[in-house]
Amino acid sequence: MQSLSNRKRVIEQKPMNIWERIYLPAIVKGLSITIKHFFKKIPTIKYPEQIRPYSKNFRGQHSLKRDEMGRERCTACGLCALSCPAEAITMVAAERKKGEEHLYREEKYAAVYEINMLRCIFCGLCEEACPKEAIYLDGSHVTADYLRKDFIYGKDKLVEPKFDITQLKQENK
Amino acid sequence: MAEEEVKLTVTIDGIPVEVAPGTTILNAARQIGGDIVPPAMCYYSTLEGSGGKCRTCLVKVSKGSEKDPRPMPKLVASCRTTVMDGMEVQNISSPEVLDARKSVVEFLLINHPLDCPVCDQAGECKLQDLSYEHGVAQTQFEFRKRTFEPIDIGDKIQLHMNRCILCYRCVYVANQLTDGREHGILGRGDHAEISTYIHKGLNNDFIGNVIDVCPVGALTDKTFRFKNRVWFTKPVDAHRDCPTCSGKVTLWYKGAEVLRVTGRKDEYGEVKEFICNTCRFETKKTADWILEEPTPVDHESVISANHYYTFNPPAVIEESKKLQEANEEQLARTERLK
Structure with a gap:
């Protein structure tokens, strides 16, 4: 059959000559490569003691942001879930009641917001899709666990803690 | 002759x-x-x-x-x-x-709150499509947008006056389909608003069609309010024997649950056969309907996201008795560890 790519070459096979038959030069050549590596710089680092610098746009665990008044920014618009290629995000929306204006920014909010960290591929598309700047992948690594159900992170793990300026301890007074 | x-x-x-x-x-x-x-x-x-x-x-x-x-x-x-x-x-x-259309879109958006992330109409909103296709990304309007106090017009229909573009479609629906109109445009010019005179509910039969004709999210289904986003629900054509209307509707499914019932819209987003309030608000069980086929959705529309065109998509994983038993055993073992 004719080759489709026209890149087919017939390999010529010849019997080994005397140098090749005694194998010693090949062994010496291989050993020299091995010994050369003893004197090279080691590319690995000793991890827990030494940590490599992170990239500026490293994407870690998600956090749901609050606005300057401490209200949740997320309005459960579903665009993160729509953009998610791994289908890791689910949410249930609810309507803000009277008297909850200090908790949620808009009239709709996410009552349940779950990310399956086993599905998530940390691509950052949710961050890009969010129209309210509510989700950022600015956390650290998602830690290992034993059970699958523990990888479904709810709002308790995702919403960033409230920052209260009055509780801030002033040092150097 | x-x-x-x-x-x-x-x-x-x-x-x-x-x-x-x-x-x-x-x-x-x-x-x-x-x-x-x-x-x-x-x-x-x-x-x-x-x-x-x-x-x-x-x-x-x-x-x-x-x-x-x-x-x-x-x-x-x-x-x-x-x-x-x-x-x-x-x-x-x-x-x-094209230039004039761009300006018209800008005019329509002057007082529009642009709260698409909150709005239930997002995904099937004509104004969204229009501004995406013809509009400009910026506005020259730098003043405070006109806002209205929210009013309650009944337990079936939600009115968001801020989103209204005063197209009068809902007024014509009330005039031509129902036995007596209870809402209309009050005020003039910048203060014109859709309202019922002294806060009354819209309760006429066929009044639910104002939801379907509204090109924006000003009139939305209160029974569907914030239940789900349009593009996560799957539209299915269905019909039923209705004594008052044609009974031909689109059911919007999420899983096995009917979240919303609307009239069937054609390619221009217009309902040809209006449906009655019973069909729209009261009958939200699959048992009430005879299903026809999944509604054909334009593949460029966001509503077609992750939807199959068959009723029952083929299974991704073959069902295996042996595996299920093994999984159950595994689950029982891990449950003990908790």
């Missing part, structure tokens, strides 16, 4: 079409179909007297007719202008029209 039908020839963007006298330019364009159909926010083919308010369907008439070939001096609203023999119309081939 049959009366000979008079046909007028009109050319829209260079495509000739023969239409009956009295047809509007918009409808002539719809007979051709495709890209050259002007968008319409207020015109609704099944509502008499609608049109002429939003100005998004502006076109340029470069030749008035065969007898009077002068062009029309200004851009005309294609939903209100009837064709004449030999008329030549420019829609997308005229930069003037």
Whole structure:
């Protein structure tokens, strides 16, 4: 059959000559490569003691942001879930009641917001899709666990803690 | 002897079409179909007297007719202008029209709150499509937007006056379909708003159709409010024996649950057969309906995201008794560790 790519070459096979038959030069050549590596710089680092610098746009665990008044920014618009290629995000929306204006920014909010960290591929598309700047992948690594159900992170793990300026301890007074 | 039908020839963007006298330019364009159909926010083919308010369907008439070939001096609203023999119309081939449309979109968005992430209409909103297609990303308007106090118009329909573009479609629905209109436009100019006079509920039969005709999210289904986003639900055509209406609807499924019932919309987002309130609000079980087929959705529409065109998508994983038993055993073992 004719080759489709026209890149087919017939390999010529010849019997080994005397140098090749005694194998010693090949062994010496291989050993020299091995010994050369003893004197090279080691590319690995000793991890827990030494940590490599992170990239500026490293994407870690998600956090749901609050606005300057401490209200949740997320309005459960579903665009993160729509953009998610791994289908890791689910949410249930609810309507803000009277008297909850200090908790949620808009009239709709996410009552349940779950990310399956086993599905998530940390691509950052949710961050890009969010129209309210509510989700950022600015956390650290998602830690290992034993059970699958523990990888479904709810709002308790995702919403960033409230920052209260009055509780801030002033040092150097 | 049959009366000979008079046909007028009109050319829209260079495509000739023969239409009956009295047809509007918009409808002539719809007979051709495709890209050259002007968008319409207020015109609704099944509502008499609608049109002429939003100005998004502006076109340029470069030749008035065969007898009077002068062009029309200004851009005309294609939903209100009837064709004449030999008329030549420019829609997308005229930069003037595209420019005017851009300005119209900007005008419509001046007081629109742009709260699409909260709005239930997002995903099937005509204004969203229009501004995506014809609008500009920026606005020159730097003042405070006009806002209204939210009013309650009953437990079935939610009114968001801030989103309204005053297309009057819902007023025509109430006039032409129901036995007595209870809402209307109050105020004038910048203060004009859809309202019931002294806060009353909209309770007439067929009043639910105001939800379907509303091009924006001003009138939405209260029973569907914040339940789910439109693009996560799957539309399925269904019908039922209804004594008051045609009973032909679209059911919007999420899983096995019917979240919402709407009328069937055609390619221009218009409902041809209006449905009654019982169909829309009361019958939300699969058992009430005879399912036909999944509603065909334009593949560019966000609603088609992750949807199959068959009722039961083929299983991804083969069902295996052996594996299920093993999984159950595994689960029992891990449950003990908790």
